[in-house]
Amino acid sequence: MGYDGSGLVAAALGDDLQPQQLHRSDRVEDLVTSFGAGVRLVWADTGDLYPQLLAAGVRVERCHDLRLCHAILADHDEMLAADQQWRQRHPLPDQEPTLLDDQLTEDRIEFTEVVAEYRRQRAAVDPLPADSDHGPNDHGPNDHGPDDQGHVDQAERIRRAKLRLLLSAESAGALIAAEMAFHGLPWDRDVHDRQLTELLGPRPRYGGRPQKMQQAVDQLTAALEVGAFNPDSPVELLQALHRAGIDVTSTRKWELEQIDHPAIEPLLRFKKMSRLLSANGWLWLDAWVKDGRFRPDYVVGGVVTGRWATSGGGALQLPKQLRAAAQADPGWKLVVADASQLEPRVLAAMARDDRLATAARGNDLYQGLVDAGVVDTRPHAKVAMLGALYGATTGQSGQLMPRLISAYPRATGLVEDAARAGERGEVVSTFLGRRSPLPSESWRELQHFAGSGDASAEDVRRSRQQARDWGRFTRNFVVQGTAAEWALCWMAGLRQRLVDLDPAAGDSGPGDHGRLDHSRIDHDRAHLVYFLHDEVIVHSPAGCADRVAELIKESAAAAGRLLFGDSGVEFALDLDIVDNYGQVS
Known part of the structure; x- marks a missing residue:
């Protein structure tokens, strides 16, 4: 077994659900690659552990994320209490060896504990015996065997099968989020800077407002004729509007647009520029773009509906004015897919x-x-x-x-x-x-x-x-x-199809090339780099971009069948193969 600096554990389970012993002397990156296909890692938090493996060049094919699954199951089988008990039994230590240490020196958390926790979670949603050969990544309403106890009717079995699929999809989403942060969305700093300069004026040398923003402030102040005030302060701005005889209850755009006054146009222009500067200005560029990549910091299931959120960087709110800065590398393309009216x-x-x-x-x-x-x-x-x-x-x-x-x-x-x-x-x-x-x-x-x-x-x-x-x-x-569940299944299916895609031959599946190594990161292959609710971007070698677009379509159709069976609904996509994100209509 292994655990990182937060005391989080990882266990490897084969398709027979029997834990494979992880010895103290093993290097975890070597362990993962030695297991081969079909192994599922069970660990406490993908976001904490997987980036370490990715940095070592290791790709995980399947996992079960205990933290994310706890959150889903809390209202189903009193998993919230189980989570609290888990944390009480395993307080976070101050210092522990990391997952990628050459020697795992001390096993404070028994290997059997993570296996037992996984089986407790599985028992909450699966009517089959705990030693069955069905796992959380084997899903669908029709893959259950007979009900051994005879107490679970068909509707209940279908409900539990759906829930197993949700847990599997959520865990796959955690892998995808970590991989997108690892690969990063290619980003051209020079293009970003030119766009900001065009929209706001040159970057101020010693801070302060860019030239065009300051011009808007000067025009606003002159039009109000109420003396000096700070337009960045909503309170001071509202007071200045009131002193000028403009009767508004807020500084929201929809309310200001109803007012006929010469101060409104420069005020709205200033507010628009101010939002751009604070959300995606030069400070954002310095903080979030490194080595030509913007690395989204996604929070899987961060919204109560299951939609993703971000914990910084505003990946879900990239303004259209700056999307041209998302540029494919030379010899590569961005394949952008947007689920139409999802x-x-x-x-x-x-x-x-x-x-x-x-x-x-x-x-x-x-x-x-x-x-x-x-x-x-x-x-x-x-x-x-x-x-x-x-x-x-x-x-x-x-x-x-x-x-x-x-x-x-x-x-x-x-x-x-x-x-x-x-x-x-x-x-x-x-x-x-x-x-x-x-x-x-x-x-x-x-x-x-x-x-x-x-x-x-x-x-x-x-x-x-x-x-x-x-x-x-x-x-x-x-x-x-x-819709968030469909998107998870869409991305999970696409992720697997992309790793099976031979960038040289442009086909999907090992074919005559033999079994592809799914346990090692291959930077020459097409990979997911961005996700926005119902939109994905794949960074692809130009030679296989057309095939990637086909795989995106196949994955969307497969996600619809996986969730809804033969519903007759077409999940249409708007697809573009472009050099930069700004070229998407």
Whole structure:
């Protein structure tokens, strides 16, 4: 076994789930490569351990991330208590040898403990015996054998199979996130600097504001005629606007745009430049781009729906003005794929709504709604569908919703049911079983008080508003969370197809070339470098970029089949093979 400086453990399990002994004298990078295909590493935190292996040139094919799986299972089988007990049993030591030490000198955590923890997690979702030959990466609703105890019905077995797939996908996502940070998105500092200079003015030599920003401030100050103030301070800016007779409640763009005053244009221009400077200016460039690479710092499952977040660098918010700086290396291409209208397609697949699946065939689902005669224009189709997904009940969305409900009762019924459950304070789940959080204690207290007979009319109004707000959250939770699950499966399948791709022959699979070595990092192969909810970027040798695009399509279709079977839904992609990210339309 091995563990890193945080006291985290790793165990290697073969397909028979029997742990393979890791000797103290073994180098972990040699151990991983010696196991061959089919071995699954079980460890506490991929984000802590895997970067060390990647730095040593080692690629892990499969893993089970205990931390991420604990978070998912906490609401299913009291795994939160198990996690607390785990941490109590294994407090983090101050100093321990690292995973990549030549000699693993001391085994303070027994090897059997990580195996036992893995099996406890598996027992929470798998009705098969603990010594079965089915593991968390063997998934699908139909791969269970007979129920030995005869107590688990088919629906429960399917639920557990889905949950096993979710755990497997989440763990695969952790591997992918670490690999994307390791490879990095190729980034040209000179292009970034030229874009900033064009948009903001030259970089100030001794700090301060760039020239064009300062010009906007000077114009703003002159137009307000209220004396000096700091426009970077929302409080001072709002006070200056009030002194100038501009009656606004905030400095938000949508509110300022309603005002007719000569100060508004330079103010909006300044705010736009200020956001760019603070989020992706020269300080960002210095901090986040090293050796020609931007290395995203993703947080897998960082949002309650399962979407990824970032812990720095703003990888999920790269501004369009700077995307041209993401440039492929000479002789390489960026293959950019964006899942078209993913959430409506996911909704159609979840609900098994054949009519909506038919409308989704092709690249433009919204035009499909028009062609079906549900609405008259594409903009109306988009408004209606977004209203169904996010619970808009007023304005144009509210007027169009009855048409959508009539045309697609299964799809709209699914999100309506989720909304009603949320309004009652109930938990809803994604397709694979990630559960929504419960509303706060104060929310539940207000709902209870509003129905007690002692509540005022204002209390009742507030309770109804809170219930509707939470219903909108649960309505979208089931769809957004399932879309995140589809994206995980998409990337996991693509990751495997890319490692099987021969960059010289441009084909996928070992073919006549023999078994490819999946346990070593090969920098000459195409690899994932960026992910944004429903969009991926692969950095590919130019000679196999077309094949990479095909593999991306194959992986999207396979992810749809893996989750939803034969749903009839096409998961369409917008694909571009470009020299830089800014060339994507």
